[in-house]
Amino acid sequence: MTEHTTSPATTERPLVVHTAEELRRALADAGRVALVPTMGALHAGHRSLMRLARDRADTVVVSIFVNPLQFGPGEDFDRYPRTLDTDTGVCAEEGVDVVFAPTVATMYPTEPMVTVQAGAMGELLEGASRPGFFTGVLTVVSKLLHLVAPDLAVFGQKDAQQIAIVRRMVADLSMPIEIVGAPTLRDPDGLAVSSRNVYLSDDERASALALHRALAAGREGAAGGPDAVRAAARAVLDGAAQADPPVVPDYVALVDPATFTDAPADFEGEAVLAVAARVGSTRLIDNVPVTFTTARPGSDAGPDAAAL
Numbered sequence: 001m002t003e004h005t006t007s008p009a010t011t012e013r014p015l016v017v018h019t020a021e022e023l024r025r026a027l028a029d030a031g032r033v034a035l036v037p038t039m040g041a042l043h044a045g046h047r048s049l050m051r052l053a054r055d056r057a058d059t060v061v062v063s064i065f066v067n068p069l070q071f072g073p074g075e076d077f078d079r080y081p082r083t084l085d086t087d088t089g090v091c092a093e094e095g096v097d098v099v100f101a102p103t104v105a106t107m108y109p110t111e112p113m114v115t116v117q118a119g120a121m122g123e124l125l126e127g128a129s130r131p132g133f134f135t136g137v138l139t140v141v142s143k144l145l146h147l148v149a150p151d152l153a154v155f156g157q158k159d160a161q162q163i164a165i166v167r168r169m170v171a172d173l174s175m176p177i178e179i180v181g182a183p184t185l186r187d188p189d190g191l192a193v194s195s196r197n198v199y200l201s202d203d204e205r206a207s208a209l210a211l212h213r214a215l216a217a218g219r220e221g222a223a224g225g226p227d228a229v230r231a232a233a234r235a236v237l238d239g240a241a242q243a244d245p246p247v248v249p250d251y252v253a254l255v256d257p258a259t260f261t262d263a264p265a266d267f268e269g270e271a272v273l274a275v276a277a278r279v280g281s282t283r284l285i286d287n288v289p290v291t292f293t294t295a296r297p298g299s300d301a302g303p304d305a306a307a308l
Helices: 020-026 044-056 084-093 119-123 133-148 157-172 195-199 202-208 210-220 226-240
Strands: 015-017 033-038 059-064 098-100 152-156 178-182 247-255 269-279 282-292
Touching (some): 015 020, 033 044, 044 059, 059 084, 157 282, 195 282, 210 247, 210 282, 226 247, 226 269
Parallel strands (some): 033 152, 059 098
Antiparallel strands (some): 247 269
């Protein structure tokens, strides 16, 4: 594969392949391989995943595939951006070696009869709001992991529940692959970078900042324990429901990152504060970690919340 230096990234165009056979030939002598699975419409958040992968592997593969299995009825599959030429340029700037851009027919030559189910964790939060979503995610991720056979795969922490479920799948199915979570990238105003942000009007984007404010308020309330965190975050989103345009909350949850069940009142360690809401026709998600430590006798220390 192409040799890379740590800085700056190469501008040589990556090899673009569309079939499993082309992919196998491209990776015949690849060394340590990192996969960055995406649905395209690449942005700065994806760039951060590629850079992490570049630092940890000899060969970086970016998959670009808009997966129909993870879109429900009435969701935005048909209008989801498809910008392969632009995306390939982004990959070139970040030193990616191979872009795997299969067609739907390549990934699903027939209607899938066997899929990968997420179990109980997949029925919570995003799974409850989007039935079948995680079945679609795990099925396509499983196929990509088998096709690419990487040593590691990099996912964004913005999709915290997705990472947790993918890690559980890899562990339960004994896949010899490391799943790496990359920190959420945010715009200067605090909004988490997402491909769906392009759907927001200027006014909707201003309203959408309530998600960031809700997470910040939740972490600031950590001294009061898990219930206080939830209440503080929920109060911000409830207030934003009166904005113009309004923010329509879906859920506010503080969960154990291993199971995505609610963190109990006596929870210790790092929990995930997750929110989802709709602004206009666009559904947004975001999350932050919140760390709780129990005070020791005679100590003034209490639950700790790191800065957002």
